[in-house]
Amino acid sequence: MNLHEYQGKEILSSFGVRIQRGIVASNHKEAVEAAKQLKSETGTSWFVVKAQIHAGGRGKGGGVKLAKSLEEVETLSNDIVGMMLKTPQTPPEGKKVNQVLIAEDVYYPGDSEPEEYYMSVLLNRSTGKNMIMYSTEGGMDIEAVAEETPHLIFTEEIDPTLGLLPFQARKIAFNLGLSGSAFKEMVKFVSALYTAYVKSDSSLFEINPVLKTSDDKILAVDAKVTLDDNALFRHKDYAQLRDLREENPIEVEAKAAGLNYVDLDGNVGCMVNGAGLAMGTMDLIKQAGGDPANFLDVGGTADAKRVETAFKIILKDPNVKAILVNIFGGIVRCDRVAQGIVDAYKNMGDAIKVPIIARLQGTNAKEAKELIDNSGMKIISATEFQEAADKVQEVLAS
Ligand code: GDP
């Protein structure tokens, strides 16, 4: 589950990571109140107005603006809330901004050398260890750094059973070129950051930039946090951080129905049981020259009700021009699933306007094929995997 910057910063702060402070607002009036409150708490009179969307590159897209007065906070917030913000990470039409974070300006006027670093914490799946990636080249263009000067990005691997060892935190501060009080501050920052990552059960922290001010404070100016969905049951208080406005509505609905669905760009809807088979099906569609519209794992119990729900969800995507049903009957018998497909088809009347190709293999596959062929419905049956993919291409071409 992805979080907004302001939510990520709250989590960091709760574990003692120093952050650029801010207050979230949903409109220009709230923004001015937020700025007043920040002023009284921090003494700042300059602010940064930051669009809150689940995408990076906001600065480049015009979603992060410096405000030198309360009036500017008001006008900038008024401009940014409601805008369609386009960044290199949003869809082409942009993402609607519902909230802004009013943050203290931490780049002091006259501070000639604020240093911006990059730091992320994530899991290295190939070594089974956590890792901290960091660089002196923080700021807005870490992708370009990775592309052009990858040797400027360092990696520190952390054994999860040992945790971050003190020498590792010192090594990071050293490699960032720090000394004196800034060095000590960085050691504290890195340690707190790693603790926050582990304790919050996150799968990604990306802090870009981490700022060093001229008076040697180290703080998180930005925060991209992804929580591990599988650990959310341990953090009941994080559930309310989900912002459904940021998520694909079809995926949200599928999830509520207990279906594992991921929206994709193609035109062949897929209904498959088992994640592995679903991946294989998508590969085969591609190989046959098609393009999957979704990943959908209906799970082990593909009964009529579930199949119907799955059809409805697939058909919400207007790009879908054909549906490939690919079911392996291991635990569940193929004839039961076939009955489910036929029943769902009947129940849905003429809601299904696209051709369906159904391939069922495994226990009672023969009975299943007969059931479909004799149903009188416009369902094309197939036995072999390749045959099914080719039939999809045929109906798309006709
Ligand atoms: P991103 O573009 O989505 O990664 O958003 P960031 O939160 O990283 O902000 C983008 C850029 O805005 C940063 O790299 C900074 O250069 C700038 N910025 C952020 N906070 C401040 C601030 O307090 N003062 C000033 N002057 N610039 C800031």
Ligand code: MN
């Ligand atoms: Mn950033």
